[in-house]
Amino acid sequence: ELKVEQNPLFLSMQEGKNYTIYCNYSTTSDRLYWYRQDPGKSLESLFVLLSNGAVKQEGRLMASLDTKARLSTLHITAAVHDLSATYFCAVGTASKLTFGTGTRLQVTL
Amino acid sequence: DGGITQSPKYLFRKEGQNVTLSCEQNLNHDAMYWYRQDPGQGLRLIYYSQIVNDFQKGDIAEGYSVSREKKESFPLTVTSAQKNPTAFYLCASSMGGGGYNEQFFGPGTRLTVL
Numbered sequence: 001e002l003k004v005e006q007n008p009l010f011l012s013m014q015e016g017k018n019y020t021i022y023c024n025y026s027t028t029s030d031r032l033y034w035y036r037q038d039p040g041k042s043l044e045s046l047f048v049l050l051s052n053g054a055v056k057q058e059g060r061l062m063a064s065l066d067t068k069a070r071l072s073t074l075h076i077t078a079a080v081h082d083l084s085a086t087y088f089c090a091v092g093t094a095s096k097l098t099f100g101t102g103t104r105l106q107v108t109l
Numbered sequence: 110d111g112g113i114t115q116s117p118k119y120l121f122r123k124e125g126q127n128v129t130l131s132c133e134q135n136l137n138h139d140a141m142y143w144y145r146q147d148p149g150q151g152l153r154l155i156y157y158s159q160i161v162n163d164f165q166k167g168d169i170a171e172g173y174s175v176s177r178e179k180k181e182s183f184p185l186t187v188t189s190a191q192k193n194p195t196a197f198y199l200c201a202s203s204m205g206g207g208g209y210n211e212q213f214f215g216p217g218t219r220l221t222v223l
Contacts, residue, residue, distance in 0.1 A: 004151075029208075031208055031209050033211065033212075035214075040219075041216070041217070042199060042214045042215060042216045042217045043152075043199065043214045044214075045211060045213065048211050088151060088152070090152075090208075091208070092207070092208025092209050092210075093207070093208045093209075094207050094208065094209065095207055095208065096154055096157065096167070096207060096208050097154075097208040097212060098208070099151035099152045099153075100151055101150060101151045102149075102150070102151055
């Protein structure tokens with residue numbers, strides 16, 4: 001059974017500093033998705049990573065994928081309050097998406 | 110506007126009742142999914158459908174049922190056999206099935222058992 005682990009589960013960030021979220025998974029895949037969820041809301045697609053070495057950036061967020069290490073990272077540059085949310089990675093296989101448990105980010109002044 | 114709609118937004122169920130959650134999409138997607146989310150947790154797959162008139166059980170199908178009579182619609186029924194149905198339910202769709210196609214999510218239905 002595919003397992004997807006995120007760490008940390010909770011991250012308190014100071015505004016202006018840099019942080020990284022890690023997503024490890026237990027089986028071969030070259031499809032990795034990152035989603036954002038605001039409290040009480042649905043999931044919003046952030047990034048789709050389709051191959052080893054893929055890197056995508058949007059604003060202060062940058063996601064990368066290392067399929068050999070079975071690891072994806074979401075890097076936050078100069079955190080701002082608007083980034084406070086829960087972030088999920090999801091690994092795609094032939095049959096389905098498997099989600100991690102999420103990382104809740106809280107940005108403080 | 111293309112998208113996925115779910116209704117109702119909030120639903121209250123008495124014990125022993127069956128309730129049906131609606132999911133409609135106008136994205137012309139072939140595949141549709143139902144997920145359950147419990148507080149502080151990730152999403153778990155209940156059922157999915159890759160084509161009209163066909164669907165498969167996900168990881169936690171017990172106590173749930175679905176139908177896929179139209180491409181646009183994928184309703185979920187939470188039956189009385191589901192012992193702990195209080196959760197946030199999310200519907201999603203994608204061009205093709207499986208995990209190789211990006212899934213897009215509806216706004217969700219929050220179900221509470223009274």
